[in-house]
Amino acid sequence: MTITLTEALHASPWEGQPTPATAEAWIARAEEVASILALDAVERDRAGAVPHPEVRLLKDSRLTVLLGPESHGGGGQSWTTALRVIRSVSAGDASIGQLLGYHLLWAWAARLVGTDAQIAAVEELYTRENLFFGGAVNPRDNDLAIEDRGDTLVYNGTKSFTTGARVSDLLVLEGALPTGEHVFAIVPTAQAGIGFPGDWDNLGQRLSESGGATISGVEVDWSAAAGFVDKEFRPLVYNTLNVPLVQQIFTAIYLGIAEGALATAAGYTRSTTRAWPYTTDPKGTAVEEAYILEAYGDLRSRLWAAQALADAADAELSALLHAPRESVSAAARGRLAVRIAASKQVAISAALDTANRVFEVTGARATSNAVGLDIFWRNIRTHSLHDPVAYKRREVGEYELLGRLPEPSWYT
Known part of the structure; x- marks a missing residue:
């Protein structure tokens, strides 16, 4: 369109x-x-x-x-x-x-x-x-404090990272009871006890509304405590698929950034980039330049490879997410987490490289703010720091050398 x-x-x-x-x-x-x-x-x-x-x-x-x-x-x-x-x-x-x-x-x-x-x-x-939907669930912050008032739960606290919360209709809250037990609940965002300081001011992903939230006296019926029956939670391995899912969502974002960067750069190269005349082998147009063709060929090939790995991991993840919840085993979940760790690290590498190298094939004029190629690098550089990619490589390495599957955590 x-x-x-x-x-x-x-x-x-x-x-x-x-x-x-x-x-x-x-x-x-x-x-x-x-x-x-x-x-x-x-x-x-x-x-x-x-x-x-x-x-x-x-x-x-x-x-x-x-x-x-x-x-x-x-x-x-x-x-x-x-x-x-x-x-x-x-x-x-x-x-x-x-x-x-x-x-x-x-x-x-x-x-x-x-x-x-x-x-x-x-x-x-x-x-x-x-x-x-938005969420106030950042595990790097202290948990929201939950008070049990008999028939209801009351949430209080702050979160520093709440993607989408400020523009949401429904907000997912996560907090801990004094016993340490975690409770998720979905509440209407538009209520007096929920506020947003509007403090998201980062290098990239600037419109993701990922700033903080304050939660003050938000009351929820016990019946809305996710997964609890008579105040008791019955855990399943399926419950722990939230982290592999969010990690693969990240992979999708990174591959999208790379695709956008490559397409935008290619359009600029075709229309605006000039061939370099000071050479023993001058070309009439930029699209005939050997180094430009080689670079685009390399970037496209690597992006295709990253997409293929992501497609395979997507299919494996989807199969578990749409399976009967009681059927998901710890081993299947662990193998999936390894594949997603591999997919994510490859996507980050491809996207960072693409967002950086597109300047080499578009030329100095493409650094103009009017062109805006910087948005792709700023976005991938910002979000790829969400959790250290080195730990994703380590998870794959531990699986390869030691046969060790990742244990479920807030980031695995």
Whole structure:
């Protein structure tokens, strides 16, 4: 599409269209969203406004409900499709790809840890009303403190990293009781006890709304404590798939950034980059330059390889996420975590290299702020620091040398 975000919000290009019915149609819809976002991604990134219009675009496109039950108007799609959609949107604007990825993660949270009744209620609510999720779950901060008042739980505390929370309709809270037991709950974001200081001011992913949140006296019925029955949690290995899932969402974002950087650079090289005349083998155009052709060939080949590994890991992850929850074993979960660790580190390497080297094949003029190629490097450099990639390499190394599977943690 060649319409702007403002035009899309004034008259939705999907008005009157049916919800996509196939994986291919959902991916095509995501590519339409990406093309709208890409037109002014740099300008919006620099303006740094709260991305309410971008979230509305995601809702209008219905990408927000692609995992929701078809019976409630959702897409009924698998995570294989969802991860490809996140990758596609991230190619147009990685901040908005991150918002979508986290939304889909938290939309699946009830299925990860909830009871059957909670899953049914949450999925009907968010799908029918097309509600947007954020999360206040950063494990590097202290847990929110939870007070048990008999029939209710009360959450208090702060979180420094809450992607999407400020633009959300529903917020996932995680905290700990005095016993140390962790409790997840989904609450309406718009309430007096939830506030946002608006302190997200980072190098990249500037529109991901990943700043802090304050939680003060937020009361939740015990019946909404995810996975608890009579105040007792019944754990499953399936509950621990949240971290492999979020790590593979990261991989999708990184591959999207790399794809966006490569496509943007290629367009600039074709239209604007000039051949170098001071050589014994001058060419008429930049696209005939041997070093430029070699670089694009190398970057594309490495990106294809990273995408192929991610596709395989996506399929393995999706198979477990859509399996009967009681059937997921610790060994299967561990093997999946290793594959995802490999996928993530390869994606980071490919994306960092691509976002850096595109300047070599576009030329000095491409460093102009008007071109905006810096957005890709800033985005991948920022988000790839989420957790040290060295530990992902170590996990794969321990598996290769020692046959050791990663133990579930907040980051594995």
